[in-house]
Amino acid sequence: xxxxxxxxxxxxxxxxxxxxxxxxxxxxxxxxxxxxxxxxxxxxxxxxxxxxxxxxxxxxxxxxxxxxxxxxxxxxxxxxxxxxxxxxxxxxxxxxxxxxxxxxxxxxxxxxxxxxxxxxxxxxxxxxxxxxxxxxxxxxxxxxxxxxxxxxxxxxxxxxxxxxxxxxxxxxxxxxxxxxxxxxxxxxxxxxxxxxxxxxxxxxxxxxxxxxxxxxxxxxxxxxxxxxxxxxxxxxxxxxxxxxxxxxxxxxxxxxxxxxxxxxxxxxxxxxxxxxxxxxxxxxxxxxxxxxxxxxxxxxxxxxxxxxxxxxxxxxxxxxxxxxxxxxxxxxxxxxxxxxxxxxxxxxxxxxxxxxxxxxxxxxxxxxxxxxxxxxxxxxxxxxxxxxxxxxxxxxxxxxxxxxxxxxxxxxxxxxxxxxxxxxxxxxxxxxxxxxxxxxxxxxxxxxxxxxxxxxxxxxxxxxxxxxxxx
Ligand code: NAP
Numbered sequence: 001x002x003x004x005x006x007x008x009x010x011x012x013x014x015x016x017x018x019x020x021x022x023x024x025x026x027x028x029x030x031x032x033x034x035x036x037x038x039x040x041x042x043x044x045x046x047x048x049x050x051x052x053x054x055x056x057x058x059x060x061x062x063x064x065x066x067x068x069x070x071x072x073x074x075x076x077x078x079x080x081x082x083x084x085x086x087x088x089x090x091x092x093x094x095x096x097x098x099x100x101x102x103x104x105x106x107x108x109x110x111x112x113x114x115x116x117x118x119x120x121x122x123x124x125x126x127x128x129x130x131x132x133x134x135x136x137x138x139x140x141x142x143x144x145x146x147x148x149x150x151x152x153x154x155x156x157x158x159x160x161x162x163x164x165x166x167x168x169x170x171x172x173x174x175x176x177x178x179x180x181x182x183x184x185x186x187x188x189x190x191x192x193x194x195x196x197x198x199x200x201x202x203x204x205x206x207x208x209x210x211x212x213x214x215x216x217x218x219x220x221x222x223x224x225x226x227x228x229x230x231x232x233x234x235x236x237x238x239x240x241x242x243x244x245x246x247x248x249x250x251x252x253x254x255x256x257x258x259x260x261x262x263x264x265x266x267x268x269x270x271x272x273x274x275x276x277x278x279x280x281x282x283x284x285x286x287x288x289x290x291x292x293x294x295x296x297x298x299x300x301x302x303x304x305x306x307x308x309x310x311x312x313x314x315x316x317x318x319x320x321x322x323x324x325x326x327x328x329x330x331x332x333x334x335x336x337x338x339x340x341x342x343x344x345x346x347x348x349x350x351x352x353x354x355x356x357x358x359x360x361x362x363x364x365x366x367x368x369x370x371x372x373x374x375x376x377x378x379x380x381x382x383x384x385x386x387x388x389x390x391x392x393x394x395x396x397x398x399x400x401x402x403x404x405x406x407x408x409x410x411x412x413x414x415x416x417x418x419x420x421x422x423x424x425x426x427x428x429x430x431x432x433x434x435x436x437x438x439x440x441x442x443x444x445x446x447x448x449x450x451x452x453x454x455x456x457x458x459x460x461x462x463x464x465x466x467x468x469x470x471x
Contacts, residue, residue, distance in 0.1 A: 001192055002068040005179075006057040011160065012073060012179045018200040018223075018231035019181055028057035028072070036083070046083055047124050050076040050110035055119065062114035069188070070114045075178045077154040079105040084155055090147050093156040094139055100155065102133035104168075107154070109175045111184060121187045125180050127171025132164075132241075160233065163249060164241040173202060173253040198229040202253055203454040206246065206267075207260035210236045214469045215258055218447050221468055222459035230455050242266045246287065250295065255454040256288040258447065261330065264299075271297025277341075280364065281333045286450040301331065302338030304446025309414060311445075311461075312437045316412045318343040320384040325349050326376065326400075327389035328357040331416055335389050336364050344385065350376045352390075380406040386429070388415045393423040400425055409433035418443055421470065440466055 003023040005016060016023050032053060039049045051074075058072025077084045079100060087093035106126050113121040134142070142162075150156045157165055159176050174181045182199040189196050205215040211234070219232035237245045242263050247270070249257075259267040264283035268274060271284055272294040278284045284297030309316060323344045325335055328351035339347060347368045351357035354370060361368035371379060380386075386407070392400035394417045402425060407413075413429035418439035426436040444461040452458045 001188070001195055002065075004061055004065055004068045004070045006061040006070055006072045007178075009073075009178060011177050014231065015174055015177060015179045015181050015200070019185065019197055019229050020227055021197055023071075024068075026061050028060045030056045030060055040083070046076050046078045046106075047108050047110070047126070049083070050074045050108045051112070051122060051124060054110040054112045055114075055122075058112050058114040058119075059117060062117045066116050068115070069120075069192070071179075071184060072112045072114065073178055074110045075154055076108045076110075077105055078108060079103065086152055086154060087150075087156045090143050093143050093147060093150070096156050097131075097134060097139045097142065098136070100131045101139065102131065104128055104130040105155070107171070107176055109178055109180055111180050113184070113187060120191070123180050123183045123187075125172065125175035125183075127169065127176050129159075129166055129171070129176070130168040132167045134165075160235070163235060164237050164245040166248060167244060169248050169252055171252060173249075174200075176252065201228075201230040201255045201455055202232075203230070203256050203258070203450070204233045204235045204249070204254060205258040205260060206235050206237050206242070206263055208236055208238055208262060210234045210260070213260065214443065215260075215447060218444060218465060218469055219451060221465050222451055223455065226457055226459065228455050228457065237263070239263065239266070243270050246270060250289050254289070256286065256450060258450055259285050259287060264330070268297050271295050273297070275299065277302055277334075277337065280337045282363070283330070283333065285446070286453075288450070288453045298449065299334060300446045300449045301334035301442070302341070303449060304442040304444070305335055305414075305416070306338045306342055307445040307448075308441030309412070309437050312441060313412055313435045315435060316385070318385070319345060320410075322346040322348060322383050323385035323387065324376065324379055324383040325387045325389060326402075327351055327391075328353070328360045329389065329391075332389040333360060333364070335387055335416070336360065336368060339385065339387070340365055340367060348379050348383065350379075377403050377406060380404065380411075381408060384408065384411050386411060386413045388413075388417070388423070388425055391417070393417055393425055395419045402428075404428045404432055404434075407432055407434060411435075412437065415439055416442060418470075440470065444469065 005023050005025050006028045008025050008027045053074035054072040058070045062070040109125045111123045185197040213234050216234050223230050267284040273296045275298040278297045278299040281299045286298040288296045348371050349357045349368050350371050352373050357370045391397045412435040414437040415423045416439040429436050
């Protein structure tokens with residue numbers, strides 16, 4: 001199908017890419033202000049203005065490309081009957097946000113499809129957006145941080161970057177993004193059924209901060225490789241607004257989320273249905289909207305660790321004897337539960353801060369014995385598995401001082417750290433004949449259950465993905 005989007009907006013382009021629709025992107029460059037001015041003078045309702053603008057854009061491109069299907073789009077923000085344009089300056093953005101703060105405005109999205117300079121289809125959606133109350137200081141801080149990004153956006157916000165600006169939204173994600181992809185696909189499939197498109201499914205990773213996350217790369221790779229109609233993005237949500245924002249994002253169409261620091265306990269608290277793993281670990285890293293509308297909370301860190309371990313070592317026997325786990329932070333919980341569930345009979349837990357290890361052990365199982373940080377070498381002859389869950393040995397962090405002289409050469413040594421790929425601990429263990437397992441595979445495998453639940457197919461962890469995530 002020869003398809004053209006009469007827009008160069010990166011967001012709309014992303015939506016078409018997510019829907020696996022090949023298209024050209026051409027800016028129509030019509031005189032929007034003039035058209036708006038004359039329509040406003042005629043007192044045309046805002047939805048007619050949006051529709052006419054979308055039509056002008058599509059027609060202009062269609063005239064030059066008669067055989068193509070051309071999608072024209074326009075979006076207008078309406079508050080108290082007035083159309084709000086793109087802010088012309090930081091001061092105008094502050095004034096606009098002060099007006100919208102604590103109020104509900106409408107976002108009107110108009111899409112039309114033209115072919116041979118003739119209109120074939122048109123669609124209007126209206127989303128109702130209730131912005132939370134922002135103090136003048138918050139508005140100043142928002143403008144300071146976001147001005148360069150949002151100056152071309154109606155209303156002066158990017159919903160996908162700061163959805164926590166809103167408390168309640170009645171609408172659909174794609175409509176709010178300016179392209180009503182579901183209805184567009186419905187029309188194209190009816191009229192051009194040889195290539196049935198599918199409305200993209202949506203998932204995201206939620207954290208604070210989140211810019212460093214590798215998850216969008218990983219899920220983006222799986223979506224592309226398997227030609228799945230879907231999108232996966234990273235969203236930064238401050239802790240105080242986590243629950244309300246997650247509920248709102250589910251309402252606008254997300255199938256689910258990965259959740260990372262510092263939201264994993266809050267994610268567990270908001271789930272209606274909790275997997276036994278998440279319950280025992282006390283945290284959820286995966287949220288899934290189920291068919292009955294309820295939210296399921298799961299924790300796949302232990303699954304990722306164990307699946308990776310088994311894929312890397314075909315000799316590991318959990319029941320062979322005790323394990324030693326170093327560290328008692330967030331990651332340690334999942335590892336302890338996964339080792340016990342796999343059949344490890346006893347775990348020695350060793351952490352710099354002994355109290356933290358005691359708390360963790362008493363939360364999880366009587367089979368965990370806490371030992372002092374300085375005794376970790378002494379216990380080595382007794383253990384068959386060693387797992388480092390501390391951040392020691394990671395690039396930029398202090399080294400893990402750990403003498404493996406007494407280690408049983410049949411023991412397996414795993415490190416959760418993946419930067420560097422092979423830590424000094426793993427190098428030392430390899431030199432003593434032990435099986436070793438690095439952290440990158442855990443990162444990749446923990447994403448699989450969520451991907452399968454949201455996008456409907458089980459992806460593969462392969463070297464191509466590993467190389468991509470490590471770049
Ligand atoms: P965390 O909650 O901050 O815990 C950090 C742990 O490291 C604590 O046990 C802490 O001991 C210990 N530690 C930090 N500095 C230390 C020092 N100077 N001496 C001795 N112990 C020290 O972090 P986390 O979320 O558990 O993550 C831990 C590591 O696992 C990180 O490197 C992370 O990248 C990695 N990780 C990897 C994956 C994966 O998919 N591969 C998943 C999760 C985490 P105290 O209690 O005494 O502070």
